[in-house]
Amino acid sequence: RNPSNRLPPGSLGIPIIGQSLGLLWAMRTNTGEQWINNKIKKFGPISKLTLFGNPTVFLTGPVANKFIFSSTDSLALQQPQSMCRIIGRRNILELIGKDHKRVRGAISYFLKPEALRKYVFKIDQEIRHHLRTNWSDHNQVKILPSMKSLTFNVICSTIFGIERGAREILVQDFAKMMTGMWSVPVNLPFTNFNQSLKASSRIRKELTKVIEEKRRALKLGERSSDEDLITYLLSLGSDNGETLTEEEILDNAVLLMVAGHDTTAIVLTFLVRHLANDPITYAKILNEHEEIAKIKAPEEALTWDDLLKMKFTWRVAQEIMRTIPPVFGGFRRVIKDVEFGGYLIPKGWQVFWNASVTHMDESIFKEPEKFDPSRFEKQSEIPPYCFIAFGAGPRICPGYEFAKAETLVAVHYMVTRFKWSLCCKDNTFVRDPNPSPKQGLPVSIEVKASL
Ligand code: HEM
Numbered sequence: 001r002n003p004s005n006r007l008p009p010g011s012l013g014i015p016i017i018g019q020s021l022g023l024l025w026a027m028r029t030n031t032g033e034q035w036i037n038n039k040i041k042k043f044g045p046i047s048k049l050t051l052f053g054n055p056t057v058f059l060t061g062p063v064a065n066k067f068i069f070s071s072t073d074s075l076a077l078q079q080p081q082s083m084c085r086i087i088g089r090r091n092i093l094e095l096i097g098k099d100h101k102r103v104r105g106a107i108s109y110f111l112k113p114e115a116l117r118k119y120v121f122k123i124d125q126e127i128r129h130h131l132r133t134n135w136s137d138h139n140q141v142k143i144l145p146s147m148k149s150l151t152f153n154v155i156c157s158t159i160f161g162i163e164r165g166a167r168e169i170l171v172q173d174f175a176k177m178m179t180g181m182w183s184v185p186v187n188l189p190f191t192n193f194n195q196s197l198k199a200s201s202r203i204r205k206e207l208t209k210v211i212e213e214k215r216r217a218l219k220l221g222e223r224s225s226d227e228d229l230i231t232y233l234l235s236l237g238s239d240n241g242e243t244l245t246e247e248e249i250l251d252n253a254v255l256l257m258v259a260g261h262d263t264t265a266i267v268l269t270f271l272v273r274h275l276a277n278d279p280i281t282y283a284k285i286l287n288e289h290e291e292i293a294k295i296k297a298p299e300e301a302l303t304w305d306d307l308l309k310m311k312f313t314w315r316v317a318q319e320i321m322r323t324i325p326p327v328f329g330g331f332r333r334v335i336k337d338v339e340f341g342g343y344l345i346p347k348g349w350q351v352f353w354n355a356s357v358t359h360m361d362e363s364i365f366k367e368p369e370k371f372d373p374s375r376f377e378k379q380s381e382i383p384p385y386c387f388i389a390f391g392a393g394p395r396i397c398p399g400y401e402f403a404k405a406e407t408l409v410a411v412h413y414m415v416t417r418f419k420w421s422l423c424c425k426d427n428t429f430v431r432d433p434n435p436s437p438k439q440g441l442p443v444s445i446e447v448k449a450s451l
Pocket of ligand 1: 104259330389
C-alpha cells in the first residue's frame with residue numbers, strides 16, 4: 001500500500017497550527033475530555049492531527065498505552081521546546097538510553113521507600129510548620145497556592161536539604177519560572193518565556209551556590225552522602241560510570257522541583273475540594289486518621305508505619321487522580337518509522353497520550369462517573385496500563401512513593417486539626433495546562449486542635 005494510505009484517519013488541519021488552538025481552548029474551558037471524545041467518535045481510537053507544530057498521532061486505550069510507554073526504541077519522551085530551554089537540556093526528560101538509565105537510577109535511589117522512611121519526620125515537620133503559619137490564624141485560605149507552597153517546601157527540605165531562610169529566595173523566582181513553561185518560546189523582553197528564562201537563570205545561580213557548599217562539606221567529611229539528593233549525586237563514583245556532570249545535577253535539581261511539587265499540590269487541592277462535598281468519604285477518612293492520632297502524643301511526628309495504615313486515604317487520592325488526572329497527557333517523539341494497529345506512524349511525527357479516556361472507559365472502570373475509592377482496594381485487579389496517572393513502563397513516575405507520603409501526612413494534619421467549607425460552590429476548573437479550580441479554591445477554615 002502507498003505509505004500515505006497507511007496513515008491513521010483524521011485531518012492534519014492547517015500546517016503548524018492544526019488543532020492546537022482547539023485543544024488549548026477546550027482545556028481552558030474544562031472541555032478537554034469532551035474535545036478528545038469527539039475526536040474518538042469521529043475517527044476511532046487512532047487518529048492523526050497536528051498539535052503544537054508537529055504532525056501527531058493520538059492513541060488511546062490500554063494496548064496503545066503499553067505501546068507508548070514501553071516502545072523506547074522507537075519513541076522518545078518529548079517536552080515543549082520552552083520547557084527544555086527553561087529547565088536545561090540535560091534534564092531526565094530529555095535523556096534517552098544509557099544516559100536516562102544512569103540519571104534515573106541516581107534519582108530513584110532517593111525516592112524509594114527504603115530511603116523515604118528516613119524522611120517522614122522531615123515531611124511531618126515541614127507540613128506542620130506550613131499549616132501552623134498559613135492556616136492556623138486564618139479564617140480563609142486559598143488551597144491551590146497554599147498546597148503549592150507546602151509541596152515546594154517539602155521538596156526543598158527533604159530532597160535538597162535547603163533550609164528555610166535560603167529557600168525564600170527561590171520561591172518567587174520559581175513561581176515566575178513556571179509561568180513560561182508552556183509558552184511559545186519567543187525570547188523577547190516582556191514575553192512570559194523571557195521572564196521564565198531570567199528566573200531560571202537566577203535559580204540556577206542559587207542552586208550552584210548550594211551545590212558548591214555541599215561539595216565542600218562532603219570533601220571535609222562534614223556531611224554524609226545520604227543526607228540529601230544533591231550530596232548523594234556529588235558523591236557518585238566516576239570509576240563505574242555512574243557520575244552525573246555538574247550540568248546534569250543542576251538541570252535535574254530544577255526538574256525535580258518542577259515535577260515534584262505542582263502535581264502533588266493538585267491532588268491535595270482536589271482532595272480538599274472533594275472532602276468538602278462528600279460527607280461520607282470525609283467521615284471515613286477522618287475516622288482513619290483519628291485512630292492513628294489517638295495513640296500518639298500531639299507533638300509526636302508520624303512515622304512510616306503510621307502511613308502504612310492510611311489505606312483508605314490513599315484510595316481516595318487515587319480515585320481523585322483517576323477522575324482528574326493531574327497530568328492531562330503527554331507526547332513522545334517518533335525516532336524511527338513504526339506501526340501500530342495496522343497504521344504507519346512516520347519518523348519525525350509525535351504521539352500523544354491522554355489519561356482521562358482510559359480512566360473513564362467503562363469496560364475498565366465500571367460506572368466511571370461514580371466516585372468510588374473501593375476500585376483501588378485490590379490493585380492487582382486493575383489491569384496494566386489502565387490507571388496511568390503516574391505514567392507506566394520505564395519512565396513511570398519515580399516520585400510515586402514520595403507523592404504518596406507527602407499526601408498522607410498533609411491529609412492527616414488537615415483533617416485532624418482543621419475543618420473547612422468551600423467559599424465558592426462552583427465545581428468547575430480549568431486546565432492551564434494543569435487542572436486549577438476557579439480562584440485557587442478559597443475555603444473557610446476552623447481550627448479544631450493546635451498543631
Ligand atoms: C501526584 C503526584 C505526581 C503525579 C500525578 C506524577 C505524574 C507523572 C507522570 C504521568 C510521569 C510520566 C510522564 C511520561 O511518561 O510522559 C511522571 C514522570 C516523572 N515524575 Fe512524577 N508525578 C507526581 C509526583 C512526582 C514527584 C513528587 C516527583 C519527585 C520528587 C516526581 C518526579 C518525576 C520524574 C523525575 C519523572 C520523569 C521520569 C523519567 O522520565 O524517567 N513526580 N510523573
